[in-house]
Amino acid sequence: MCIVEQIERFVQQNDWTIELYAQQVSQVDGIRPVERSKNPPAGIYWHRISGVPGPHLLKFIWWFFVNHWRRWQDNRSGRVRPDLIYTPGTNCLDADLIMVQIVFHAFYEQARGELLLRLVPLRTWPRLIHRKLYYQLIMFLERRIYRDPRVCLVAVSHLIARQIQQFLGRTDVVVIPNTVDTGRFNPEIRRARRLELRKAFHLADNSFVILLIGNDWKKKGLDTLLRAFANLRDLPVRLMVVGKDDRELYRSVIHELGLQDIVSFHTPSSDVVQFYAAADIYAGPSLEDGFNLPILEAMACGLPVIASIQTGASENITDGENGLILKDPQDEKQLARFVRQLYADSALRQRIAVAASEFVRQHGSWDQNADATRRLLESINHRKST
DSSP, X not given: OHHXXXXXXXXXXXXOEEEEEESOOOSOTTEEOOOOSSSOOSEEEEEEOOOOXXXXXXHHHHHHHHHXXXXXXXXXXXXXXXXXXXXXXXXXXXOSEEEEOOOXXXXXXXXXXXXXXXXXXXXXXXXXXXXXXXXXXXXXXXXXXXXXXXXXXXXXXXXXXXXXXXXXXXXXXXXXXXXXXXXXXXXXXXXXXXXXXXXXXXXXXXXXXXXXEOSOHHHHTHHHHHHHHTTOTTSOEEEEEEXXXXXXXXXXXXXXXXXXXXXXXXXXXXXXXXXXXHOSEEEEOOSSBSOOHHHHHHHHTTOOEEEETTBGGXXXXXXXXXXXXXXXXXXXXXXXXXXXXXXXXXXXHHHHHHHHHHHHHXXXXXXXXXXXXXXXXXXXXXXXXX
């Protein structure tokens, strides 16, 4: 989402030509068909990279090599001769600027205990082994790419910058935090849609709904959240989990904890506001998360938020004022106490919600984010050309 917000502004404000190599593109305005001329007019041109079916590790490897191959072909033909290459994460070996949203070395340290085969049923071993192999590959690429001093790194939080220094030895990381479009995410829109969405998700009037959004549920702290819910069964709580991950990894845990009627999984949607509208609070107990944009989106919508201190978005929270900070992301008892506290005290919920939405409204915008990134890109290009 950050890249989408930036490239739209690069084109509108700077008259740049953006050659976008991606497997899928959504919510990007002004996409043009690829020009075959060597000097196409300013705009965003999508070069679609094919995908393959199969596990995530295979999909990533395919993407990594086909992305390089397609760009090499376009460069050889003379059609695409970029001044700069900008990418999120470890997507290519020749980037000039990389936006770092997670440091897998730091995440793996937190998740190591959760990845032990002896802790999960035998039938889930292939999936867990696949996940560990994927993490190992990304950590190899982090060492290979991020340690190269010729590559400029921009972190989405100060937490990420500290982790890059700790695990990869770089002390020159630039920090440009993510932000939120408050025209789209705000309390007024959330309240206006609340009754409609509660009915659509079949939620009872007295249900107290906790929301989690993310695609890597291990990283997002779903294990801790489920254990916390086992201590909350005396309350009318419900958990909505939104994202793309392997639900089968959690079926047995949900059954063992007796949470079958409490937990529901939902497919991601471009209309993400619908999930915030249906919820009462947002819980983000991430083991490791460079930023965790849904936390800031929830705050903007006026939802009380519980955030792990291991997520970059927690840098926007003053504990007890505009959110609650979970000091240990694996402390399910503290997490349960926070949920119970917010459930019991409607005045506290209201006070935190108002402070959260007001904070986001006053701090930063995508225009400022894109402008800071533009200046960084221009400085890199100037350095390359001199």
